[in-house]
Amino acid sequence: MSEQFDVVIIGGGPAGYVAAIRSAQLGFKTACVEQRGALGGTCLNEGCIPSKALLHDSEVFEHISHEGREHGIIASGLKADYKAMQTRKKGVVENLTKGIEGLFKKNKVTYVIGHGIVMGKGEVAVKKEGGTPESIKAKHIIIATGSEVAKLPGVEVDGKRILTSREALELTEVPGSLVVIGAGVIGLELGSVFRRLGAQVTVVEFMDHITPGQDAEVSRQFQKILEKQGMQFKLASKVTGAKSSPKNVELTVEAKESGKTETLKADYVLVAVGRKAHTDKLGLTESGVAVDERGRIIVDDHFRTNVEGIYAIGDVIAGPMLAHKAEEDGVACVESIAGQKAHVDYNLVPGVIYTHPEVASVGKTEEKLKAEGVQYKVGKFPFLANSRARAMGQTDGFVKIIADANSDEVLGVHIIGPQAGTMIMEAALAMEFKASAEDIARTCHSHPDLHEAIKEAALAVAGRAIHI
Numbered sequence: 502m503s504e505q506f507d508v509v510i511i512g513g514g515p516a517g518y519v520a521a522i523r524s525a526q527l528g529f530k531t532a533c534v535e536q537r538g539a540l541g542g543t544c545l546n547e548g549c550i551p552s553k554a555l556l557h558d559s560e561v562f563e564h565i566s567h568e569g570r571e572h573g574i575i576a577s578g579l580k581a582d583y584k585a586m587q588t589r590k591k592g593v594v595e596n597l598t599k600g601i602e603g604l605f606k607k608n609k610v611t612y613v614i615g616h617g618i619v620m621g622k623g624e625v626a627v628k629k630e631g632g633t634p635e636s637i638k639a640k641h642i643i644i645a646t647g648s649e650v651a652k653l654p655g656v657e658v659d660g661k662r663i664l665t666s667r668e669a670l671e672l673t674e675v676p677g678s679l680v681v682i683g684a685g686v687i688g689l690e691l692g693s694v695f696r697r698l699g700a701q702v703t704v705v706e707f708m709d710h711i712t713p714g715q716d717a718e719v720s721r722q723f724q725k726i727l728e729k730q731g732m733q734f735k736l737a738s739k740v741t742g743a744k745s746s747p748k749n750v751e752l753t754v755e756a757k758e759s760g761k762t763e764t765l766k767a768d769y770v771l772v773a774v775g776r777k778a779h780t781d782k783l784g785l786t787e788s789g790v791a792v793d794e795r796g797r798i799i800v801d802d803h804f805r806t807n808v809e810g811i812y813a814i815g816d817v818i819a820g821p822m823l824a825h826k827a828e829e830d831g832v833a834c835v836e837s838i839a840g841q842k843a844h845v846d847y848n849l850v851p852g853v854i855y856t857h858p859e860v861a862s863v864g865k866t867e868e869k870l871k872a873e874g875v876q877y878k879v880g881k882f883p884f885l886a887n888s889r890a891r892a893m894g895q896t897d898g899f900v901k902i903i904a905d906a907n908s909d910e911v912l913g914v915h916i917i918g919p920q921a922g923t924m925i926m927e928a929a930l931a932m933e934f935k936a937s938a939e940d941i942a943r944t945c946h947s948h949p950d951l952h953e954a955i956k957e958a959a960l961a962v963a964g965r966a967i968h969i
């Protein structure tokens with residue numbers, strides 16, 4: 502192919518495919534190069550979507566088996582058909598990835614299957630299996646190659662007993678026992694899936710608390726709830742070695758402070774200690790594109806790298822490694838290329854952990870504000886005092902709103918509770934419009950609903966919550 506494009510994007514994940522569609526909408530002749538043979542990237546194929554399918558099914562199962570009786574639902578012979586859950590998950594993924602192909606056709610985006618290599622300004626080479634590389638010329642090149650699993654020294658992933666999230670999502674059986682390394686988002690979501698389905702789950706975490714970076718109060722409450730559900734934690738501990746056999750894995754775990762070691766045995770181990778920028782065989786060094794100390798491509802506010810005409814978006818650059826952030830990057834990048842004033846505020850990217858209860862946050866934590874020396878007020882409201890949560894029988898958790906002590910502007914909202922992920926969007930929208938806590942408190946919220954807890958927390962900022 503020696504066709505000339507306006508924009509060529511390498512990577513068809515949430516950053517790349519969304520950028521491609523927006524680019525075509527803006528009238529650019531656009532191509533998107535993807536090597537995995539399916540669009541949607543990590544998110545659709547081996548991340549957000551398959552994990553949420555399994556989280557949903559396992560949550561329904563747990564809810565009926567543990568709380569059904571209390572709700573007047575008596576099911577006899579209830580069992581989880583894990584194979585059927587896997588089949589449904591596969592179908593959901595296939596449908597969605599095909600849907601993106603449809604969107605490409607509709608928007609006249611050229612979909613090129615192959616491995617893209619940046620050849621310098623204006624040229625991308627595409628390598629197809631067994632074939633000779635073809636060249637694509639484009640005025641603008643956008644790198645959207647995403648991220649890959651971070652490795653843990655001493656624990657070699659073999660894909661059989663020692664797994665990353667990719668293999669864990671494809672497991673053909675529910676483990677009897679599972680050790681998760683890393684109490685972050687992946688560890689707690691996938692750990693929850695397998696615990697609900699019957700696995701004995703132990704999470705080993707390097708820090709002395711789970712979900713580092715999360716509001717500390719939320720994190721403490723979250724750990725207590727997960728422990729009550731049966732998940733076990735070994736905090737302030739590091740895994741120093743792993744030996745796998747055809748049947749199980751033996752891990753050496755060292756307590757950070759005392760240096761005391763112990764051996765943990767499990768059927769499977771999930772390594773979930775973070776992800777890193779994916780820039781393998783991309784030609785960055787040869788084309789002179791600069792990366793930071795963590796291998797992420799360095800860009801300015803308009804997603805421009807140091808090489809003219811080359812841009813980068815999504816997980817491959819700094820910022821939260823989230824699909825919705827990647828999509829925003831994609832839109833803003835091509836709109837900037839089109840001369841529009843585009844901007845993404847990373848402080849207002851909401852983060853959600855899709856466990857039960859869910860954990861969701863937007864803006865700054867108390868810890869961050871303290872470190873920045875900002876004066877703030879806090880309003881909190883527990884779901885125990887929310888009538889809808891009581892009606893649902895899901896009263897664990899609370900809403901916490903942090904507002905500027907002087908201006909009352911909302912600076913951060915942190916929720917642990919039922920449907921926190923859906924509710925956080927009210928806070929994100931309010932913060933996008935620079936709302937004060939009083940603005941939220943004076944907004945009429947429908948009753949009986951979970952989001953009344955947000956209104957009450959906003960009232961609590963001024964010490965005038967009604968229902969507590």
Ligand code: FAD
Nearest residue numbers: 512514515516536542543548549617647815816822823824
């Ligand atoms: P990716 O989605 O990684 O896409 C990059 C694409 O580029 C890939 O398809 C890759 O094959 C392709 N590629 C790489 N190099 C080349 C090359 N040289 N040539 C051609 N193609 C190439 N985020 C959320 O917001 N919510 C969630 O619930 C959530 N759940 C997750 C669960 C798991 C288990 C994991 C692993 C991640 C999850 N994430 C979630 C994170 C989310 O998947 C990523 O933030 C998101 O996919 C990043 O999008 P991206 O387009 O930057 O990169």
Ligand code: NAI
Nearest residue numbers: 683684685686687688705706707773774775776822853854
């Ligand atoms: P993470 O950064 O969320 O958590 C990694 C955890 O591993 C941290 O708690 C860290 O302290 C710990 N850790 C690091 N090294 C360790 C070691 N040697 N021993 C023990 N613990 C160690 O990373 P995770 O869970 O792998 O997820 C990767 C990315 O995927 C995240 O950035 C997240 O944003 C994204 N993701 C988002 C989801 C969502 O939005 N619901 C779901 C799943 C993933």
